[in-house]
Amino acid sequence: MSQAKKCVVCGKPITWRFWICEKHRKEYGDNLRDWPEWLQFLVKDTRREQYSDERQQRLLDMIDDLDPKHLISVDPQDEDRF
Ligand SMILES: [Zn+2]
Numbered sequence: 001m002s003q004a005k006k007c008v009v010c011g012k013p014i015t016w017r018f019w020i021c022e023k024h025r026k027e028y029g030d031n032l033r034d035w036p037e038w039l040q041f042l043v044k045d046t047r048r049e050q051y052s053d054e055r056q057q058r059l060l061d062m063i064d065d066l067d068p069k070h071l072i073s074v075d076p077q078d079e080d081r082f
Contacts (some may be wrong), residue, residue, distance in 0.1 A: 008042040019043045
């Protein structure tokens with residue numbers, strides 16, 4: 001799967017590691033969550049093709065669902081120190 005990266009909106013070949021070309025990035029912004037639903041769907045669909053490995057796919061889905069506040073992990077052993 002060594003297909004060249006393409007803008008998921010217009011199909012224009014892009015060299016950097018992102019989903020859309022510079023023009024569309026300016027139009028929709030950097031944050032995938034701010035993008036219209038159809039565009040997020042396009043990205044997820046494209047990603048599904050690129051990462052057919054199921055385990056990797058699950059990891060990516062996890063990252064998508066991750067809220068920044070959940071990134072601060074609490075070590076359960078901390079409670080024992082009181
Ligand atoms: Zn584009």
